[in-house]
Amino acid sequence: MRRLVPTGDAARPVVFAEVPQPTPRPDEALVKVEAIAPNRGETFLLERPRPGWLPGKDIAGLIVQPAADGSGPGAGTRVVGHPASGGWAEYAAVPTHSLAVLPDGIDSVRAAALPLAGITALRLLRTAGSLVGRRVLLTGASGGVGHYVTELALGAGAEVTAVTATPVRGERLARLGAEVVHEVAAAQGPFDIALESTGGPELPAALAQLRPGGTLVWFGQAGRTPVTLDFFDLLGGPERVAIQHFHYAGAPYGPDLRTLVRLVDEGRLHPEIGRIADWTQTADTLVDLRERRIRGKAVLLTGGTPCTP
Incomplete structure (x- = not known):
């Protein structure tokens, strides 16, 4: 073969x-x-x-x-x-x-x-917790994971701001109901949750957009630039924010695949x-x-x- x-x-x-x-x-x-x-x-x-x-x-x-x-x-x-x-x-x-x-x-x-993008989105949003009425900032939003996260989070009652590199890459996300911006600094915070997948300067910028007690879930480094955090910058930002590392892996994957298939079949995920x-x-x-x-x-x-x- x-x-x-x-x-x-x-x-x-x-x-x-x-x-x-x-x-x-x-x-x-x-x-x-x-x-x-x-x-x-x-x-x-x-x-x-x-x-x-x-x-x-x-x-x-x-x-x-x-x-x-x-x-x-x-x-x-x-x-x-x-x-x-x-x-x-x-x-x-x-x-x-x-x-x-x-x-x-x-x-x-x-x-x-x-599979990978959908399972990642499901498990990422479970990590984030209840989304009803919460404000979510999503970086790297125009990739496979980002589209699933946006649609699922909006369907769960969240208010989503999606960061994309260009207007074209954000068109479908806007149609889904997300607020689309093209740099983290342009997002209108504060946010309850930041879902960060770009790394580099985007992570500290997203961290600064959180409300006091908010959570940043770090699930990728698509920009391929390491993150640098300055302690004194953090002191000047929101208090008591949490940074949580996330990785999607961990079998069995079948139950999450069945959930994704069901959502697509019901017209709730596209x-x-x-x-x-x-x-x-x-x-x-x-x-x-x-x-x-x-x-x-x-x-x-x-x-x-x-x-x-």
Whole structure:
């Protein structure tokens, strides 16, 4: 079968290789992959790939071999999955606790756009706590996570201010109901919660926008610039603010995938997909994703067309 493997070349991050079909463990199902969705964090890992690392965490497709231990869906079931690695291939072995069944109304394209960004958004908002009537500042809002966070937070009763690099990247967020600004300093605080994913100077700027006793949840460093905090600047800002580090990881992922699928099926969550292409264009798409030339998610099709119900 064909698999995309790292090259270590930033201009051409992956190439196809012919490899044996994976042999699933007893608690894994074999999925015929129909769509994959790379994440910007994966583009950074591809710059200096670890030996033996196989990229690919977001997939949708069809189960062709159920798990030997009897867990998970049966053969012929359409699923979305979040394997630990190795999803950019014609076939992937996925733990059944990282799968969710797709209803007839959700195609492979929208399904593949859900896992990492959607799970991150769900778990991030759980970390933030109750959102009803609270003011939320979100940086790096035009990426895959940002779109899900914005829609989910607004749906939960929050007032959201989304920070995007350009007006174009904020258009859909504004239509969802967010206040959109293009630098943290332009946001009209104070805020109860800041969700910060950019790093560099943006984090201390977001911290300064909090009300006394507010919380900043730090979940990324997309700007790739380390954060510097000045103690004396903090003294001049809001009192007793908290900074909380967040990372989405921690299986099982199946329950959160089922929640995301249900929300999409009910029309309460709408994946923002900025590009759909054949997976022969993966290398170019990864470069564009890394350079922020794609708004929302990119989805690549292994067979040219998505499986639709």
